[in-house]
Structure formats: C-alpha cells, structure tokens
Amino acid sequence: MNSNRLSKTIETALNTQMTKEAYASQIYLSYAAWASMNGYAGTAKFLFKHAREEQNHMMKMLKYILQRGAKVVVTVIPAPPEHPISINNCFEKVFEHEVDNTKSIYQISKLSHEQEDWATWNFMQWFIQEQVEEETFAMDLLDKMKIAGGEQMSRNALYTFDRDMGKID
C-alpha cells in the first residue's frame, strides 16, 4: 500500500524548498560572520539569530514531508553569495534574497492549489505570512538607513544602527 500523501511534483518542490531554507540559513550565517569580522556586533547578533530561524524553517519543511508519508532528500547546500560591501548592501542583499525565496514559496502554494492538495496549500500559508514579515522587516531597515544617508551613512549613524540591531530580540 502506498501511504505517500504527496504527489511526486509536490514532494520534489518541498524537498527543493527545504534545501532553499538551509541555503537561506547559510546566507545569514555568512553575512553574520562578515558583520562580526567588521566590528558590527549588534548586526552580527541579529543575523546569527536569523540563521537559526532559517534552520527552523528547514526543519519545519522536513517534518511536514515526513508527516505526509513522503521521501525526504537531504542534499548539498549551495554556497552563499559574496560577502556584502557595507551594512546598507548587507540588507539590500538580505531583502533580495527574501523576495527570491517568497517567489519559490508562491510557486509551491500555486502548485498545491492546482493539484487540490489542500493540506500542503494550508501548510504553505504559514511560510507566506513569514515572508511578509521578513520582507517588511528588511524594507523597514533599508528605509531607516536611507534616512541616515544610505551608503553615505556617517560613522555615528552606523554606530547607532548597529547598537539598535543588537537590541532586537
């Protein structure tokens, strides 16, 4: 008896997304290390914490695949992009990554809708909401930096920004 409740295409899409969440974690980890190496301790703290959140997303995806009686395929995680060149660039890259991840989450949601896999469609809504929050957060930070001068932010503004990042729970 086949107890797999996912179609082959959805099983593959969810496994791919699981690796994408691991990739997201690697990106945050890499940028966090960059921030730490450049003396931005508050930003590093925030990014390290977010790297763990992305790992939680990966686990959430993995557990769901198992729960539906499907096959989990753990595979190689692509290397993260180059280090940022500034704090402003760091969050531009974070924002771009999140928008990209949102697109692939929308694709799975669309696929599950087309296949009338309502369990997966429902499961994906959590990720959609999470992406809204992450994109909004990154947009707000970029707005703050723009007000403070963007790439031309003064040392004072950078110090304050980094200190505030360190206060985020």
Ligand code: OFO
């Ligand atoms: Fe997994 O939420 Fe961001 O990428």
